[in-house]
Amino acid sequence: MAMWLDIIIRSAMAFTLIMLITRIIGKHTISRMTYHDFVASITLGAITGNIAFNTHLKTWHLILSFLTFSGIVYLVSFISLKSRWSRKWLAGRPTVVIEKGKILEQNLRKIHFSLDALNQELREKDIFDPQEVEYAILELNGKLSVLKKPEYCPVTRKDLGLTGSAVPQFPVELVMDGKILTDNLRQSGLTTGWLARQLREHGVSAEEVCYAVKGTNGELFYDLYEDRIRHPVDQE
Incomplete structure (x- = not known):
């Protein structure tokens, strides 16, 4: 078989495999990248790349490795879903970085999160003044969740007494x-x-x-x- 044809077939096979496994593992792997998901995506990507281009290794050996690792990933995901203890160990825990308006420098140091990075995350949430924040938590996927102080929270329809208005329809x-x-x-x-x-x-x-x-x-x-x-x- 010509080398170029072999690479085309292997690449198509690698793409099909990674798409199937992604569908099986679930959307949560894409929406939130935890420690476990990060390691899994890197390893599966490396194996898939070898399937596509590394003609020195046998295709079926690589596919066996890919399927074995995919099975491990699926099993770990299943265990994490059933066990809160294992979920904490595999995915970690959210970290409070601002509590009652105070920046917790010790927690920042534990997760190697700088003040510059914290300010950037706040700005991305349209918060340019840290004194507006009551609580800030760095989630498992690396995103920052923020609870503003009451005086800085936006006015809602309930605050204006408009709770009886019509419910919006789904577009x-x-x-x-x-x-x-x-x-x-x-x-x-x-x-x-x-x-x-x-x-x-x-x-x-x-x-x-x-x-x-x-x-x-x-x-x-x-x-x-x-x-x-x-x-x-x-x-x-």
Whole structure:
């Protein structure tokens, strides 16, 4: 077999394997990267890379290694789900870095987290003044959770006495890339005729629409293929 064809087949096989294992392990591995997930992703990535390009090693040996390690990862994930003790040992614990408005320098040193990094995380949450923070916790995935002091918390609808207002609806996509999503229409109790009437009221046809969604307020939002903007902003 030609070398280039062997690499193509191995690469396709590696991609298929990593996609299957990712689906089996679950979305949580992508959304939150703990110690266990970090080690697993690095090792699986290394084995997958060898499957794709390392022609000096037998493919089936690498696949066996990949499947074995994937089984270990799945087993560890299952054990972590069932046992709180093992979950703490494998994933670690959240670390409080600000308590009652005071920065806990000792905790920062334990997790090798600098004040510069803390300030950056706060700024990413639109907090430029640390005195606004009551509690800050560094989560298992490395993200910072913040509880502001009461005087700095934003006003809610409940504060304004607007709790009796209508509950927002879940947005429903009706047109995507110019194609009407009939399944979404049917599940929402709508018809293509209703959509056509709504668009006619705005003076457009379905053929002109690139994207349309029934928003949280129940109103139709649409975007046309032709933007009709004379001088669009183009950042290079």
